[in-house]
Amino acid sequence: MIETTGLAVPRPGAAPQRWTFDRRDPLPGDVVVRVTHCGLCATDLHALRGTDPAVFPLVAGHEMTGVVDTVGSEVTDLVPGERGAVGNIVGSCGRCPACRAGRENGCAEYPTLTYGGPDPHLGGANRGGFSSHIVVDRRFTYALPDGLDPAAAAPLLCAGVTTFAPLRRFGAGPGVTVGIIGIGGLGHLAVKYARALGARVVAFTTNAAKREAALDLGADEVVLTRDPDAMAAAFRTVDLLLDTTGVALDLDPYLRTLVVDGTYVLAGIPPEPLRVDPLSLVVGEKRIAGTGSGGVPVTREMLDFSAAHGIVADVEVVGPDRFTEALDRLARGDVRFRFVVDVTGL
Ligand SMILES: [Zn+2]
Numbered sequence: 164m165i166e167t168t169g170l171a172v173p174r175p176g177a178a179p180q181r182w183t184f185d186r187r188d189p190l191p192g193d194v195v196v197r198v199t200h201c202g203l204c205a206t207d208l209h210a211l212r213g214t215d216p217a218v219f220p221l222v223a224g225h226e227m228t229g230v231v232d233t234v235g236s237e238v239t240d241l242v243p244g245e246r247g248a249v250g251n252i253v254g255s256c257g258r259c260p261a262c263r264a265g266r267e268n269g270c271a272e273y274p275t276l277t278y279g280g281p282d283p284h285l286g287g288a289n290r291g292g293f294s295s296h297i298v299v300d301r302r303f304t305y306a307l308p309d310g311l312d313p314a315a316a317a318p319l320l321c322a323g324v325t326t327f328a329p330l331r332r333f334g335a336g337p338g339v340t341v342g343i344i345g346i347g348g349l350g351h352l353a354v355k356y357a358r359a360l361g362a363r364v365v366a367f368t369t370n371a372a373k374r375e376a377a378l379d380l381g382a383d384e385v386v387l388t389r390d391p392d393a394m395a396a397a398f399r400t401v402d403l404l405l406d407t408t409g410v411a412l413d414l415d416p417y418l419r420t421l422v423v424d425g426t427y428v429l430a431g432i433p434p435e436p437l438r439v440d441p442l443s444l445v446v447g448e449k450r451i452a453g454t455g456s457g458g459v460p461v462t463r464e465m466l467d468f469s470a471a472h473g474i475v476a477d478v479e480v481v482g483p484d485r486f487t488e489a490l491d492r493l494a495r496g497d498v499r500f501r502f503v504v505d506v507t508g509l
Pocket residue numbers: 204205206207225251321322
């Protein structure tokens with residue numbers, strides 16, 4: 164077993180604390196990554212502040228960068244000392260049509276998530292990236308391309324692929340107008356990717372204070388969504404909307420901004436059902452789609468694209484001793500735009 168130190172919430176409602184636990188010894192196809200940085204995603208906050216006792220003690224974190232420590236006997240294309248990265252999927256069946264198509268995030272047997280789900284090797288709940296080491300199937304361990312700062316690149320492994328994958332899948336590029344709803348952890352990366360892909364980018368935000376930030380990130384235009392005149396002026400101007408808010412929006416004002424055949428893509432996960440007037444879809448023959456994480460091929464493409472275009476997250480790096488503060492500030496939306504925990508001090 165590999166003795167690992169993590170930042171764990173021991174039981175529902177408790178504060179995070181250092182905790183030592185065992186990882187499995189590497190199987191022939193495994194890679195052991197010594198984690199240096201792990202991004203803090205809204206999903207982590209919800210999990211760590213959740214109430215299901217079955218998943219505690221809970222070590223969250225699913226956006227990791229680090230250094231390959233050791234590899235299993237069958238791993239030949241990653242070597243100790245090389246930089247590595249791990250996202251929010253660490254296993255899948257490998258046999259279903261989705262897996263065979265490189266869409267492992269859609270595995271018919273449900274992918275093995277990095278933490279909080281059943282650990283197929285050791286039993287119990289598996290443990291995430293706010294920890295000193297992680298043992299991962301080679302298929303889900305990525306080489307971190309040269310030039311990407313390991314702290315600022317960590318959020319690419321969840322927020323990056325969750326925004327890059329749908330922009331690619333739905334054709335963001337030259338001649339296409341992309342609307343990004345919400346300029347936060349996901350949205351700020353979405354603006355950068357859409358811009359780098361060559362699209363015209365419109366940022367939709369409730370927050371007038373984010374106007375300048377959105378323009379700095381690469382938006383061509385900012386629409387303040389609480390201004391009915393601004394929303395009306397955007398009527399039928401957007402080809403593709405990517406909603407990163409995680410809030411159950413009233414979709415109708417947004418769907419009115421889509422052109423005929425336009426697509427609204429849900430990237431965040433609202434806590435309640437969506438509300439939509441059927442006529443908002445029928446008139447203009449529009450689509451609602453979902454997206455979440457990405458399979459192995461698009462994750463690799465995202466990392467290469469990020470390195471080629473110099474795209475990383477805008478991050479505030481904190482040490483393990485500021486983990487609780489980071490959770491509190493994320494809960495208040497007080498971060499620009501992503502916390503990353505430097506776990507080398509664990
Ligand atoms: Zn995430």
